[in-house]
Amino acid sequence: MDDISLDAIDMALLDQLQQDASLTNQALAERVHVSPPTCLRRVRRLLDAGFVERQVAILARDRLAPLAGYGLDAIVEITLDRQDNAAMEAFEAKVVAEAAVQQCYRVSPGPDFILVVQAPDMPGYLALAQRLFTADANVRNVKAFFAVKRAKFDPRIALPRPARG
Structure with missing residues (x-):
C-alpha cells in the first residue's frame, strides 16, 4: 500500500x-x-490504509475473572536452545496458537520470547507450561513472573500532539 x-x-x-x-x-x-x-x-x-488493525471491546477482567475462571496472570521469559529462524518460527507459531497466550514478543538481548499468559489458577498454569514449554525439547529456560496486582493496562498508542500556535 x-x-x-x-x-x-x-x-x-x-x-x-x-x-x-x-x-x-x-x-x-x-x-x-x-x-x-x-x-x-x-x-x-x-x-x-491499515492504521487500525481491528476494533475490539476491552472487557472488565476483574469482574469476569470469577465467571470465566481466569485468575492468574503471568509474564513468562523463554530462552530456546536453538535460535535459528526455523526454530524461532516454530516456537512462535505454537505459542501464538494457544488461547491462554495474550501477548507474544520476540526480544533481544536476554531471553528469546516474552509472553503474557492467563490461566485459571496455578494448576492451570502448570498444565499450560507443560504443554508449551516442558514438552518442547528446544526450550532451555523458562522464568515466570506472577502478577499480584495490575496497576495499569492501556492498549493505546501515545500519538504526537499538534503544536499549539
Whole structure:
C-alpha cells in the first residue's frame, strides 16, 4: 500500500478511535471538529490504509475473572536452545496458537520470547507450561513472573500532539 501522510486531524481521529471505537460518526466528527462527511471519508481512508488493525471491546477482567475462571496472570521469559529462524518460527507459531497466550514478543538481548499468559489458577498454569514449554525439547529456560496486582493496562498508542500556535 502506498505511504499516506497523516495530519493533525488524522491523528486526532486515531486518538479518539483508540479511546472509544464505538463512537458514532457524528460524535467523532464533533470531537475532532470536522464535518461528518469529512470524518467518515478520513476514517475509511485510515482503515483502508491499515492504521487500525481491528476494533475490539476491552472487557472488565476483574469482574469476569470469577465467571470465566481466569485468575492468574503471568509474564513468562523463554530462552530456546536453538535460535535459528526455523526454530524461532516454530516456537512462535505454537505459542501464538494457544488461547491462554495474550501477548507474544520476540526480544533481544536476554531471553528469546516474552509472553503474557492467563490461566485459571496455578494448576492451570502448570498444565499450560507443560504443554508449551516442558514438552518442547528446544526450550532451555523458562522464568515466570506472577502478577499480584495490575496497576495499569492501556492498549493505546501515545500519538504526537499538534503544536499549539
